[in-house]
Amino acid sequence: MSNAVDNIFGPRVPMDEFRAHRGRYLLPSVLLALAGSILVASLFLPYWKMTLHAPQYPKGLHVYATLTGISGDVNEIDGLNHYIGMRPLREAAQFEKANAVMLIGAVATLLLAAMLIHNRWAALLALPTVLFPLGFLLDLQYWLATFGTNLDPKAALSSSIKPFIPPVLGVGTIGQFKTVAVASDGLWLAAAASFVALVALWFHRRAYKPLVDAQSAARGRVSEVPHVMA
Amino acid sequence: MRRWKYVPAAIAAAWLIAGCERRIVDEESENAPTASLDGGSAKTVAHSGGSVADQVAKERGLTPDDVVAALKTYMPSGKLDEYMMFASGGHSGQVFAIGVPSMRLIRTIAVFTPEPWQGYGFGTGEEVLKDGDVNGIPNRWADTHHPALSETDANYDGQYLFIGDKSNSRVAVIDLRDYETKQIVKNPVAISDHGGCFVTPNTEYVVEGGQYGTPRGWKYAAIEDYQKEYRGYVTFWKFERSKGRIDPSQSFALELPPYWQDLFDCGKLESDGWCFGNSINTEMATGGVEQGKPPFEAGVSQNDNDYLHIINWKKAAEVFKAGKVEKLNDFAVISLQTLIDEGVLYFAPEPKSPHGVDVTPKGEYIVVGGKLDPHVSIYSIARIKQAIADKKWKPDKFGVPVLDYDAVKEAQVELGLGPLHTVYDDKGYAYTSLFLDSAVARWTLGGAYQSLHSEPAWTLVKKTNVQYNIGHVCAAEGDTNTPDGKYFVALNKWSIDRFLHPGPLYPQNLQLLDISQPGEKMQVLYDMPLGVGEPHYAQMIKADKLKPWTIYPEVGWDPHKQAVDPEAPQAGKEGITRDGNKVTIRMTANRSHFTPEHVKIKQGDHVVWRITNTERTEDATHGFTLPGYNVNLSLEPGEAAKIEFDAVNPGVYPWYCSEFCSALHLEMIGYLLIEPTSPAAFDSESAKPVAKLDK
Numbered sequence: 001m002s003n004a005v006d007n008i009f010g011p012r013v014p015m016d017e018f019r020a021h022r023g024r025y026l027l028p029s030v031l032l033a034l035a036g037s038i039l040v041a042s043l044f045l046p047y048w049k050m051t052l053h054a055p056q057y058p059k060g061l062h063v064y065a066t067l068t069g070i071s072g073d074v075n076e077i078d079g080l081n082h083y084i085g086m087r088p089l090r091e092a093a094q095f096e097k098a099n100a101v102m103l104i105g106a107v108a109t110l111l112l113a114a115m116l117i118h119n120r121w122a123a124l125l126a127l128p129t130v131l132f133p134l135g136f137l138l139d140l141q142y143w144l145a146t147f148g149t150n151l152d153p154k155a156a157l158s159s160s161i162k163p164f165i166p167p168v169l170g171v172g173t174i175g176q177f178k179t180v181a182v183a184s185d186g187l188w189l190a191a192a193a194s195f196v197a198l199v200a201l202w203f204h205r206r207a208y209k210p211l212v213d214a215q216s217a218a219r220g221r222v223s224e225v226p227h228v229m230a
Numbered sequence: 231m232r233r234w235k236y237v238p239a240a241i242a243a244a245w246l247i248a249g250c251e252r253r254i255v256d257e258e259s260e261n262a263p264t265a266s267l268d269g270g271s272a273k274t275v276a277h278s279g280g281s282v283a284d285q286v287a288k289e290r291g292l293t294p295d296d297v298v299a300a301l302k303t304y305m306p307s308g309k310l311d312e313y314m315m316f317a318s319g320g321h322s323g324q325v326f327a328i329g330v331p332s333m334r335l336i337r338t339i340a341v342f343t344p345e346p347w348q349g350y351g352f353g354t355g356e357e358v359l360k361d362g363d364v365n366g367i368p369n370r371w372a373d374t375h376h377p378a379l380s381e382t383d384a385n386y387d388g389q390y391l392f393i394g395d396k397s398n399s400r401v402a403v404i405d406l407r408d409y410e411t412k413q414i415v416k417n418p419v420a421i422s423d424h425g426g427c428f429v430t431p432n433t434e435y436v437v438e439g440g441q442y443g444t445p446r447g448w449k450y451a452a453i454e455d456y457q458k459e460y461r462g463y464v465t466f467w468k469f470e471r472s473k474g475r476i477d478p479s480q481s482f483a484l485e486l487p488p489y490w491q492d493l494f495d496c497g498k499l500e501s502d503g504w505c506f507g508n509s510i511n512t513e514m515a516t517g518g519v520e521q522g523k524p525p526f527e528a529g530v531s532q533n534d535n536d537y538l539h540i541i542n543w544k545k546a547a548e549v550f551k552a553g554k555v556e557k558l559n560d561f562a563v564i565s566l567q568t569l570i571d572e573g574v575l576y577f578a579p580e581p582k583s584p585h586g587v588d589v590t591p592k593g594e595y596i597v598v599g600g601k602l603d604p605h606v607s608i609y610s611i612a613r614i615k616q617a618i619a620d621k622k623w624k625p626d627k628f629g630v631p632v633l634d635y636d637a638v639k640e641a642q643v644e645l646g647l648g649p650l651h652t653v654y655d656d657k658g659y660a661y662t663s664l665f666l667d668s669a670v671a672r673w674t675l676g677g678a679y680q681s682l683h684s685e686p687a688w689t690l691v692k693k694t695n696v697q698y699n700i701g702h703v704c705a706a707e708g709d710t711n712t713p714d715g716k717y718f719v720a721l722n723k724w725s726i727d728r729f730l731h732p733g734p735l736y737p738q739n740l741q742l743l744d745i746s747q748p749g750e751k752m753q754v755l756y757d758m759p760l761g762v763g764e765p766h767y768a769q770m771i772k773a774d775k776l777k778p779w780t781i782y783p784e785v786g787w788d789p790h791k792q793a794v795d796p797e798a799p800q801a802g803k804e805g806i807t808r809d810g811n812k813v814t815i816r817m818t819a820n821r822s823h824f825t826p827e828h829v830k831i832k833q834g835d836h837v838v839w840r841i842t843n844t845e846r847t848e849d850a851t852h853g854f855t856l857p858g859y860n861v862n863l864s865l866e867p868g869e870a871a872k873i874e875f876d877a878v879n880p881g882v883y884p885w886y887c888s889e890f891c892s893a894l895h896l897e898m899i900g901y902l903l904i905e906p907t908s909p910a911a912f913d914s915e916s917a918k919p920v921a922k923l924d925k
Contacts, residue, residue: 073846073847075844075846076845076846076847079820079821079845079847083822083893083894156822156894156897
């Protein structure tokens with residue numbers, strides 16, 4: 001194996017060492033696989049839920065956002081939104097929704113790939129998983145802001161409802177509606193995947209750092225070729 | 231907050247303890263425990279809460295009984311009734327859905343009569359109403375008498391409601407998913423009816439008993455030939471539950487002597503397969519008071535006995551299937567002689583001119599209200615079957631076997647004057663209306679019901695006065711095989727002094743009674759005026775058995791077919807197309823706009839206008855009101871409608887939504903612009919109001 005490949009994939013575990021400390025080397029891989037599975041599972045659950053409360057809706061209106069689409073009382077909310085000139089909710093985040101399955105697949109694949117990387121590069125591969133929940137919320141906030149601030153000025157109620165930015169989480173008010181936005185099961189799963197990935201990285205470092213250190217020490221003796229990452 | 235729910239009960243308890251002259255043991259035992267749940271003894275609550283209630287009651291002059299009645303019927307906002315009562319709407323041609331115990335009118339259901347709120351007969355519904363035409367003459371009203379809920383295993387199943395029209399012998403089918411009338415059938419052989427509707431235990435048939443004898447086949451026959459030419463009928467309408475429709479081709483009528491058949495009821499359990507009806511004119515009196523003959527009222531009441539009709543309907547169905555029928559006006563009729571030969575029809579003497587016939591919950595007994603006789607006469611199906619087996623009969627004038635009275639009689643109970651109708655409860659009591667006494671009689675059943683009450687069998691327990699002239703009676707699930715007891719409604723014909731006088735036409739008085747306590751306690755709880763028509767019978771079903779839709783299941787729903795109409799306009803696919811002079815408009819309605827909003831056509835065009843309410847929200851109903859062309863639709867969420875008319879009169883017609891659907895309801899309008907084809911036609915002087923709806 002060339003040094004360049006070695007630098008990317010990190011050191012391999014000697015068979016004797018692996019047999020002696022099986023748990024130490026398997027644990028990070030298991031955790032990474034777990035994090036990936038949790039993330040994939042989150043695809044099937046709503047990430048975000050907003051409830052709108054108003055006197056004439058005693059049961060409230062509910063809208064659920066999954067990574068691939070929105071559901072719930074979307075028609076009714078769109079119907080109400082047309083009075084203030086807001087675009088239909090389904091028009092939001094069309095690129096994200098269309099590519100969500102591919103995106104999750106890619107993020108999870110990178111995470112699984114990290115199982116093969118035995119140095120710091122593994123952290124880079126896990127980074128999308130770790131940051132995924134935050135990314136979701138930022139994207140959602142972007143769309144809420146875009147929709148709330150781009151109201152049709154010719155709409156029926158445009159004179160009484162000014163452009164607004166609904167909070168991505170928490171309580172807001174618009175007209176006679178009180179809106180309550182909360183994270184839903186999918187986002188909690190994504191957060192769990194993020195946490196598990198971080199834990200996996202900690203165990204990854206515990207398992208492979210000594211090997212990397214040993215390798216670089218050995219290399220230091222053989223040549224002065226600097227290595228970037230170890 | 232939870233403790234507040236006990237406040238009314240606590241106030242009641244306070245009243246009973248503090249101010250009662252008449253001590254009501256039952257109420258006290260019922261309310262005292264809830265009061266103590268409130269954290270203290272009933273007395274402390276009386277001290278704190280009693281004073282306000284005390285003051286209100288004093289100011290309004292309410293007795294402790296009044297307060298109890300109020301507490302038992304008051305329905306706080308947002309709480310729902312336990313039962314739904316379906317009452318016939320009398321001559322309004324409608325059915326009323328009333329919540330019990332609050333006695334609030336929740337919905338009228340248009341049946342035989344056009345009703346604009348529901349858009350029934352003003353653009354839609356004509357296809358149903360038209361089937362109620364009589365020999366080509368539109369009859370847009372009815373004398374609705376007896377509603378019947380569909381049954382499964384002799385118990386209400388909450389799926390369908392049937393209602394009979396006495397005036398023109400018609401039966402209507404109402405689907406209880408949307409409370410709308412789906413079908414009207416006109417009886418081809420009977421001109422008027424009275425014993426409709428009653429259903430067999432699994433709603434195989436809807437039974438419609440006729441009333442006044444008339445010549446066979448709507449022919450003319452001299453009244454002098456009454457016995458020879460005139461006949462009565464009872465009709466068995468086959469109900470196809472999967473289609474939600476009556477199938478006239480699988481239905482049949484039985485030819486009966488012209489005895490003026492009256493009410494009917496179907497047997498169940500022990501008497502399953504049998505059907506029972508009364509008659510009032512075995513005298514075959516033909517009136518003619520102006521010729522010095524006895525008037526009907528006397529002539530019909532001469533004989534000591536009339537005949538209870540005992541019909542083996544399962545055997546009749548076999549006879550029909552075997553093809554042993556005649557066709558009268560293209561309708562299958564089993565002749566009187568066939569009924570006799572096949573052992574379908576038997577009679578049994580009953581005290582003269584009786585009224586109601588009501589089968590007991592388990593089907594063992596048949597109770598006949600004497601009307602002109604102070605008794606109820608109770609027959610036993612076991613005895614009837616035995617008498618038939620033993621051939622204990624003598625033929626009547628037509629050869630129908632009349633069973634020996636003593637052989638079929640189980641008991642007679644003297645109740646009072648004018649016993650009419652009977653319903654049952656869960657405690658082995660029967661309740662019979664006493665028209666002349668203006669009272670309800672509670673009396674005991676014997677046999678298997680003996681163990682349910684502590685009084686001797688077949689005895690009068692208590693009479694409670696009602697106001698006034700009680701006709702039909704209704705108890706919670708009171709004519710099923712498992713009556714609930716609890717609530718009883720007296721349908722009183724006269725109200726006299728019970729309500730503010732609205733001019734000389736007074737409302738009827740539907741009076742709610744509490745029948746939850748055994749023995750002599752039966753309190754009148756509430757008077758409900760019904761100033762719309764004269765309800766006859768009513769049935770009361772546990773509300774949770776009803777599973778009505780909140781919105782139509784899918785957008786583009788055709789309520790008549792109870793399926794999505796593939797032609798119904800959908801959002802984004804609206805438009806106006808022209809084919810010759812036929813213009814098709816495909817429109818959607820949604821808060822707060824119609825799409826399109828301009829419809830420009832030419833005078834003389836034939837207009838096909840389809841509208842879909844695309845809403846998916848409860849209560850978001852839109853109206854469609856088109857002036858000049860007699861159109862008003864009710865478009866409930868998801869509903870699609872189609873109207874057709876000829877644009878005979880030109881002009882500009884602003885159509886609008888007639889339901890206050892939203893804050894921008896007034897703005898929910900559009901313009902129908904009908905260009906005149908000739909200037910003269912637009913001259914309002916010469917324009918004739920010839921607009922006529924095709925459908």
